[in-house]
Amino acid sequence: xxxxxxxxxxxxxxxxxxxxxxxxxxxxxxxxxxxxxxxxxxxxxxxxxxxxxxxxxxxxxxxxxxxxxxxxxxxxxxxxxxxxxxxxxxxxxxxxxxxxxxxxxxxxxxxxxxxxxxxxxxxxxxxxxxxxxxxxxxxxxxxxxxxxxxxxxxxxxxxxxxxxxxxxxxxxxxxxxxxxxxxxxxx
Numbered sequence: 001x002x003x004x005x006x007x008x009x010x011x012x013x014x015x016x017x018x019x020x021x022x023x024x025x026x027x028x029x030x031x032x033x034x035x036x037x038x039x040x041x042x043x044x045x046x047x048x049x050x051x052x053x054x055x056x057x058x059x060x061x062x063x064x065x066x067x068x069x070x071x072x073x074x075x076x077x078x079x080x081x082x083x084x085x086x087x088x089x090x091x092x093x094x095x096x097x098x099x100x101x102x103x104x105x106x107x108x109x110x111x112x113x114x115x116x117x118x119x120x121x122x123x124x125x126x127x128x129x130x131x132x133x134x135x136x137x138x139x140x141x142x143x144x145x146x147x148x149x150x151x152x153x154x155x156x157x158x159x160x161x162x163x164x165x166x167x168x169x170x171x172x173x174x175x176x177x178x179x180x181x182x183x184x185x186x187x
Contacts, residue, residue: 002030002054010061015095016070022097026058034110050110050117055103062098065131069148070095090142096150101126115169119162127154158184 006026013020033039033051070091077086106121130152136142160182168175 002028002032002052004028006058010063012061012063012065012097014063014065014068014070015097016093019094019096022061022099024059024061024099026056026060028054028056030054048109048111049113050108052108054107055105057104058102060100060102062100062127065095065098066148069131086143087141088143090136090147092148094150095131095148096129098127098129098131098150101128115166117162117164119160119164121160123156123158123160125154125156127152127156130154155187156184158182 004027008024008026010022010024011020012022031053033053034045034049039045039051068091069089070093071089072087072091073089074085075088077084077088079086103124104121105123106119108120109118110116111118129150131148131150132152133144133146134149134151135146138145160180162178162180165177166174167177
């Protein structure tokens with residue numbers, strides 16, 4: 001039996017102080033069927049030597065959100081022929097972490113002393129609270145007619161199938177071959 005857990009506390013200075021800290025949990029479980037006595041004593045062990053079933057869940061925070069989107073910012077500007085400062089970004093003090101919630105369920109199989117390995121995975125990655133530049137009415141006077149807000153969501157799901165093989169491994173020479181197929185559905 002395989003069990004793993006993690007808990008991480010992150011802080012991101014690009015978010016307002018009230019929402020700067022994020023706590024993210026992860027965990028995984030696995031079961032190696034090929035280590036059970038009934039499997040070891042079966043005739044299947046001669047061909048299929050490794051079988052593992054696994055699953056995991058994790059939350060991850062995104063740090064690629066731009067530079068201080070929560071702050072009102074000023075920058076260099078011109079008024080006619082005069083240099084000066086102008087309003088360049090409308091900040092949003094309510095911004096929070098973008099969070100990915102990832103689920104993965106899969107199985108690994110090894111054949112002929114692990115000369116051939118098959119890997120099957122089903123995954124779901126739900127991202128919520130995406131920080132996007134939400135449009136504003138031009139008459140409000142917001143620079144770029146947008147303000148950063150937690151308004152987006154993306155869901156990715158799919159299947160992945162991988163075959164790894166080592167057809168030649170002798171006399172100091174090893175040849176590895178790998179093929180991968182992935183289906184992906186985005187919303």
